[in-house]
Amino acid sequence: MPAPLPPISFGIGEPKHPTPEFIKDALISALSGLAHYPSTVGSVELRQALAAWLQARYQLPTVDEATQVLPVAGSREALFALAQTVVDSSRPGALVVCPNPFYQIYEGAALLAGAQPYFVSAQAQNFACDYNAVPADVWARAQLLYVCTPGNPTGAVLRLEDWRQLFALSERYGFVIASDECYSEIYFDEAKPPLGGLQAAQLLGRGFERLLVLSSLSKRSNAPGLRAGFAAGDAALLKQFIKYRTYHGSALNPAVQAASIAAWNDEVHVRANRAQYRSKFAAVTPLLAEVLDVRMPDAGFYLWARVDELGMNDTEFAQRLFAEYNVTVLPGSYLGRDVGGFNPGRNYVRIALVAELDECLAGAQRIVAFCQGLKRI
Incomplete structure (x- = not known):
């Protein structure tokens, strides 16, 4: 046989x-920090590194490291916790709008926040979700919209016109947009990186209101076990999110923060x-x-x-x-x-x-x- x-x-x-050796070296070199409780908002140095990376990657004029960026324990943790922060289950018929197919955390986060998921199916010809097919009464009940760009599983990237439509809907109906961008740094043309949500907001002349972008080092830096990422965008939303995570106990340990700084500061x-x-x-x-x-x-x-x-x-x-x-x-x-x-x-x-x-x-x-x-x- x-x-x-x-x-x-x-x-x-x-x-x-x-995982690159310099990231592991930074982690090991900072192990003495385990003797201290970390802050939920992370170190000043980490928030500065995240803000600087966002500005450079998305051509943003400024990102306030004190109010517009927050270290998180990987994008999965933050995607789940965000729904628990923003969904008001006391409002009848609360909905969380999700792409279909999708990353299963969105569904679980919606259900455990006391909302029902509403799925918007991708179209076969371009794998883009058909948001025009969503009835007005669904948008009126929506409290949170998850998007994933580049998408899991299809790899589709939201275009500027897609963002224009979603921002207009958010402004009309008041729901929060959570943009899952954990695959943003894996693309095929160095001259054409995928558009991000914060970048789209800037290009369309709006602020970051009702928008949070979430990403991590898992795919970008081959460090899925590090459990390190960020949420960035609306300062008012992040203030609520910090309060939730303070009770939830989701602060990054100091060694992970040091390794994260090293990773976000290097593009080679x-x-x-x-x-x-x-x-x-x-x-x-x-x-x-x-x-x-x-x-x-x-x-x-x-x-x-x-x-x-x-x-x-x-x-x-x-x-x-x-x-x-x-x-x-x-x-x-x-x-x-x-x-x-x-x-x-x-x-x-x-x-x-x-x-x-x-x-x-x-x-x-x-x-x-x-x-x-x-x-x-």
Whole structure:
């Protein structure tokens, strides 16, 4: 019998590139800080580093490190906690509007805040959510809108006109926008970084009112275990958020803060990280495009591949690929919810190109072999 194939996982969006040594060195060098309770708002030095990074990355004239930026324990923690801060469950019919497909934290955060999620499905042709289809009475009950740009799982980036529409809706109905931008630093053209929410607000001549942007070092710096990121934007919202997090006990320990400062102050390792992803996408995407309906995303490290043309749905595809070739992908229907009897993730799989190039190529070659076998049947 042939030896079993070693496992290859494209299932979880966990970066596999090594964490840069200088980040680990900064963490170790600051361990003496563990003898002190950290402040919820973080050190002045960390907030200054975050504000400086935001200004440089998004061409913002100023970001007030004292009131417009807050260190958080990774974007996941902050995305969840923000809903607990801004949702008023005493208001009847409270809604949290979410993209569909989506990152599951949005749904859980809405439910545990006492609201119901309302899902806005992505359109197949460009993976953009159709906000024009949302009824006015839904917007009137919405208290929070989650957006993800670049999107998980599709990689779609919100354009300036998308932001114009969302800001206009927020101004009319008064809901808060939480922009999940944790994939913002993984893109393919160094001259064209993805547009961010704060940048869009600046370009459209408005302030940051009712807007918070959230990101982290997990993808940018290959440090998912560090649990370090930020929330930035509306100073009034951040004041409420700080109060919640003070009771919640979510302060970053001083060693993590020191490592974060080092990471946010350096772009060399981020450019090298992007170069690795560019190489993987350039090698893998054409291979998979021979057998699947798949194309390059706007940004991020996922491929969103349609599989129903092979005569099976996404869950069957994932199960058989794993059973026959020991490759794991994530069924797209797991990331979506039925809206009007239709799940926009159905018939897609998410392929996370997080491993090193050789492993990604090996996995792609197995997927090609699997699909070619199906087409011969």
